[in-house]
Amino acid sequence: MTAREEILARIRAANGPAREPTEIDAAYAAIPRDYRRAHHDSEQRDDIVALFAERAADYRATVEPVPEADLPAAIARAVTGKARLIVPDGVPEAWLAELPSATTIVRDEPPLSARELDAIDGVVTGCAVAIAETGTIILDHGPAQGRRALTLVPDFHLVVVRADHVAPDIADALARLDPSRPHTLISGPSATSDIELIRVEGVHGPRNLHILVSG
Amino acid sequence: MTTPAGATPAPNGSMPTYLGMPSFPSAARTAVADSQLRRNLTHATTAIRAKRANVVRELDDWEELRQAGKAIKEHTLANLDTYLLRLEESVTSAGGHVHWARDAAEANAIAIDLIKRKNADKAVKSKSMTTQEAGLNEALAQNGIQAIETDLAELIVQLGDDLPSHILVPAIHKNRAEIGDLFRRTISEAPGDLADDPPSLTATARAHLRGEFLDAKVGISGANFAVADTGSLVVVESEGNGRMCLTLPDTLISFVGIEKIIPSWRDLEVFLALLPRSSTAERMNPYTTIWSGVANADGPREFHLILLDNGRTATLADETGRQALRCIRCSACLNVCPVYERAGGHAYGSPYPGPIGAILSPQLRGMTSPADASLPFASSLCGACYEVCPVAINIPEALVHLRARAVQSQPHYPERIFFSLAASILSSPGRMAFAQRLGSLAGSAVARRKGRIRRLPPPLSAWTDTRDAPAPPPESFRAWWSRTRGGAR
Ligand code: SF4
Numbered sequence: 055m056t057a058r059e060e061i062l063a064r065i066r067a068a069n070g071p072a073r074e075p076t077e078i079d080a081a082y083a084a085i086p087r088d089y090r091r092a093h094h095d096s097e098q099r100d101d102i103v104a105l106f107a108e109r110a111a112d113y114r115a116t117v118e119p120v121p122e123a124d125l126p127a128a129i130a131r132a133v134t135g136k137a138r139l140i141v142p143d144g145v146p147e148a149w150l151a152e153l154p155s156a157t158t159i160v161r162d163e164p165p166l167s168a169r170e171l172d173a174i175d176g177v178v179t180g181c182a183v184a185i186a187e188t189g190t191i192i193l194d195h196g197p198a199q200g201r202r203a204l205t206l207v208p209d210f211h212l213v214v215v216r217a218d219h220v221a222p223d224i225a226d227a228l229a230r231l232d233p234s235r236p237h238t239l240i241s242g243p244s245a246t247s248d249i250e251l252i253r254v255e256g257v258h259g260p261r262n263l264h265i266l267v268s269g
Numbered sequence: 270m271t272t273p274a275g276a277t278p279a280p281n282g283s284m285p286t287y288l289g290m291p292s293f294p295s296a297a298r299t300a301v302a303d304s305q306l307r308r309n310l311t312h313a314t315t316a317i318r319a320k321r322a323n324v325v326r327e328l329d330d331w332e333e334l335r336q337a338g339k340a341i342k343e344h345t346l347a348n349l350d351t352y353l354l355r356l357e358e359s360v361t362s363a364g365g366h367v368h369w370a371r372d373a374a375e376a377n378a379i380a381i382d383l384i385k386r387k388n389a390d391k392a393v394k395s396k397s398m399t400t401q402e403a404g405l406n407e408a409l410a411q412n413g414i415q416a417i418e419t420d421l422a423e424l425i426v427q428l429g430d431d432l433p434s435h436i437l438v439p440a441i442h443k444n445r446a447e448i449g450d451l452f453r454r455t456i457s458e459a460p461g462d463l464a465d466d467p468p469s470l471t472a473t474a475r476a477h478l479r480g481e482f483l484d485a486k487v488g489i490s491g492a493n494f495a496v497a498d499t500g501s502l503v504v505v506e507s508e509g510n511g512r513m514c515l516t517l518p519d520t521l522i523s524f525v526g527i528e529k530i531i532p533s534w535r536d537l538e539v540f541l542a543l544l545p546r547s548s549t550a551e552r553m554n555p556y557t558t559i560w561s562g563v564a565n566a567d568g569p570r571e572f573h574l575i576l577l578d579n580g581r582t583a584t585l586a587d588e589t590g591r592q593a594l595r596c597i598r599c600s601a602c603l604n605v606c607p608v609y610e611r612a613g614g615h616a617y618g619s620p621y622p623g624p625i626g627a628i629l630s631p632q633l634r635g636m637t638s639p640a641d642a643s644l645p646f647a648s649s650l651c652g653a654c655y656e657v658c659p660v661a662i663n664i665p666e667a668l669v670h671l672r673a674r675a676v677q678s679q680p681h682y683p684e685r686i687f688f689s690l691a692a693s694i695l696s697s698p699g700r701m702a703f704a705q706r707l708g709s710l711a712g713s714a715v716a717r718r719k720g721r722i723r724r725l726p727p728p729l730s731a732w733t734d735t736r737d738a739p740a741p742p743p744e745s746f747r748a749w750w751s752r753t754r755g756g757a758r
Contacts, residue, residue: 057578058369061527064582065350068591078348082532085340089333091538109552165566168483168517188553201567202516202558206509207483225538233499233534234363236564239541239557244509247549248422248438249445249467251313257421257471258478259509259556 093187094222102186106220107267109189113242114255115263122268125214126152129178132212132264133157136175140166140204144197145178149214162200171203176210177260182237184220185227190241191215191265194231202236211240211260215267293616293643306613309444314604320550321601321657327552328542337539339661342595345497345530346585352497352530353576359500363562365572373403376577380405380489380522381412383573387520389414389486393478395504395511396420397491398436398598399524399577401620402633405489416489417481419510421474428455434614434622436600437548442613445470478510488518488569492525493597494540495574498533500561502574505544507555515558521569526577528594540597543659547599580633589670593629595660602654602664608647617644624654628667636671636678645671 055063066072073081094102111117120128130152133139140160141150150159160166160174180198181191191213193199205211221227231237244259255261325331345352357367370376384392392409394400394416406416406427418427425440426433429451433439440448449465458476463469490511494503502523504511515521531540537559545554563572585591603609603623614622618640619630627648631641645668654664 056369057371057375060371061369061576061578061582062350062353064578065353065585068582068586069347069349072350073348075351078351081348082344085337085344087333087337087539089330089337089539089542093328093330112552113555172479172483185553190553195564195567202512203568206512206516223538224541225535228535228538228541233496233501233559234561236561236567237557237559238512239553239559241551241553241555243555244507245555246421246471246508248420248425248440248508249448249470250309251316251438251441252467254467254471256468257475257508257510258419258482258513 091225092223096222096226099217102222103217103220103267105222106184106186106189106215107265109186110184110191110242110265112189113245113263115189115242115265117265117267120266120268125149125266125268128266129212129214130154132266133176133178133210136210138174138176140171140174140177140200140208142177142179142198142200142204144199145180146198149178162204165201168203168207171207174208176212177204177208178212178214179205180214180216181219183227183230184215185222185224186220187223188241190227190239192227192231193238193240194235195238196235202238205238205240206259209260210262210264212264212266213240215265217267217269293612293618293640293647305444306442307611309442310610310613312444313438313441314610317550317604321547321604324546324550324552328546334539334542335659335661338543338597338659339595341531341536341539342660343592345532346528346591346594349527349530349585352532353527355497355532356495356500356530357576359496359498360502360562360572360574361500363500365500365562365574368573368575370575370577370579372579373405373577374408376403376524376575376579377405377408379573379575380524381409381414383520383522384409384414384487385412387487389520391415391417391481391485392487392489392522393417393419393481393485393514393518394423395488395490395506395514396423396439397489397524398620399491399526400489401433402526402579403524403577405524417478419478419482419508419514420506421471421508421510424474424478425451428452432615433620435603436598436621436623436625438600442615482510482513482517485514485518487520487522488514490514490521490523492523492529493544494537495525495530496532496534496537497530501534501559502561503537504558505541505548505554506557507549509556512556512558515560516568519569520571520573522573522575524575524577526579527581528596544597544599547597547601547657547659580635583635584629584632587632587670590628590632590667590674592662593625593632593667595662596625596629597660598625599659601657601659605653605657606648607651607653608649612647617647619644624648624664624668625662628662628664628671631671631675636675642675642678645669645675 107117129149138158138160182194183192243255243261243263244257245253245255246257247253360367368379409416418424422438422440425448435441445465448470452459452473453463456477459473492502493505545551602625606624609623617626619626621629627644631644634641636642648668650665652665
């Protein structure tokens with residue numbers, strides 16, 4: 055017997071014979087879900103965006119509300135002092151219009167090695183979805199977000215969250231995603247509490263997370 | 270603190286045993302005598318308990334989430350064969366490879382073969398309880414492959430040739446000064462004047478591991494959840510070391526216990542609410558990575574999922590004990606446990622310490638050794654673990670049930686063990702009340718529903734062999750006295 059057959063046989067010995075798929079799906083659908091899929095009123099857009107900003111800031115990320123028209127200036131301010139920025143495909147050119155002349159824009163073409171990425175000072179991205187309840191940003195690594203390594207290796211991550219990205223709760227955020235894509239959920243800068251359970255921000259992931267919330 | 274000898278992979282390929290495996294009481298006695306260890310533990314668990322209570326209170330539907338989490342896991346376990354096959358299909362169609370392993374030895378052999386085929390002599394590892402359970406690092410070392418632990422606490426444990434003592438914070442037994450000493454001794458990147466503050470220690474670990482991440486060929490991880498319908502693996506973490514291991518190497522190998530499965534993508538809305546709040550006491554942990562098979566030009570080009578049984582199907586066969594398989598390894602039960610706080614994690618002699626370890630390890634390993642038979646007695650049955658458990662595992666119920674099984678499988682041990690346990694854990698006057706409570710509950714376990722003890726362990730068995738002894742009253746005199754006296758006032 056292969057390991058697969060044996061494990062399945064042991065499970066059936068413990069549980070009784072496998073049930074029909076339709077029966078299992080019906081039992082699954084009947085699982086009581088009395089929790090609230092929404093903790094916040096999705097009609098109150100301003101409140102939800104404000105809640106996101108507040109909760110993201112709780113993790114000691116830098117969070118700035120910025121009117122759409124002021125984004126280029128806000129981005130330029132945020133990246134001051136960063137010599138080399140990597141910018142994934144799909145980031146609007148307008149965002150980069152006011153970058154300081156000392157800042158070089160690097161593209162991931164051909165794809166940079168991990169060592170090369172390590173020599174980059176920061177990354178500028180958009181996001182797929184954000185969660186107000188938990189102050190979380192979700193990347194699906196599609197347009198304007200880049201492959202996963204781009205937002206992992208450089209030490210500074212500037213992310214633009216538009217108001218319409220913000221979902222009130224975990225449930226509606228997950229429902230907006232395509233599960234076949236890779237995803238990264240980000241709640242604040244990297245952190246550890248492994249020494250005496252005291253929280254220290256900045257371990258292996260970007261030590262600085264800067265979020266611009268634009269209207 | 271006595272430094273325990275390293276874990277050895279179990280010869281029969283089940284779970285490694287620690288400390289040459291003394292029973293819980295003798296290991297606990299050593300730990301309780303270590304006042305530094307107790308200070309470290311009390312300090313850490315007190316802080317996290319208060320934080321957890323705050324973030325849980327914030328959700329007014331916590332109990333409903335908890336019941337849904339329990340029901341989803343129960344449903345999955347009841348149909349585990351079907352969901353495993355669905356997972357296999359979805360991972361395979363997303364470009365991943367699925368391997369099945371009956372026990373730890375088989376899982377380790379699969380991993381070793383994969384790594385050798387890549388001509389790699391080391392692998393970066395993100396935190397994984399399942400690989401600890403399997404004794405993977407030791408098995409890799411025997412094959413000339415170096416496993417590099419990258420979670421800060423796991424790194425501290427590995428550098429100190431120590432053993433993990435907590436699910437979430439494996440180095441919880443060490444304070445900053447002890448960690449500072451260790452880093453100055455073992456990390457070449459440590460600055461000569463490295464201070465003992467957590468930020469400096471953390472920065473040293475970052476510098477030490479950076480190059481390993483950037484050059485890694487093979488990554489090894491566990492997973493918190495495996496989603497059957499989408500083939501998604503989910504790793505919940507804080508430091509970014511998990512993201513590094515899951516993203517940068519060309520080959521990724523994930524060790525996943527067969528109980529980690531959940532049916533559907535939407536179930537993550539329940540578990541991503543329950544886990545971070547119970548575990549690190551945060552609304553959400555800093556990083557969660559979710560992937561399905563391999564992605565085009567993003568991350569590993571080869572993904573291997575190793576599905577591990579290693580005693581889980583045996584646990585599934587125990588109607589009361591199987592609820593331990595719902596565990597999402599949040600560690601909330603450790604943080605509230607008075608016995609854990611005093612005895613420390615090493616006393617449990619397995620990668621799974623605390624209340625969950627007391628019910629999981631003896632079931633995964635079987636209760637053939639005195640050490641495993643003693644674990645269900647490592648509790649005062651105060652019930653705090655059940656109250657905080659995000660998937661409502663009734664740990665006290667499982668403990669009482671397993672005590673009865675322990676009496677059957679190790680007839681001369683339990684009686685002696687729980688009294689010596691009580692003596693080692695609690696100082697008087699608490700010791701007395703505790704011992705009586707244990708005695709009463711153990712008696713109840715032996716008596717089960719009958720109200721009579723059919724056969725007492727030796728030497729009393731000489732007497733019960735010929736007659737039925739009445740069971741001890743369910744409540745000890747002392748408990749009855751303090752209750753009724755209290756009620757009279
Ligand atoms: S038994 Fe419950 S509380 Fe303990 S680690 Fe598992 S899920 Fe968490």
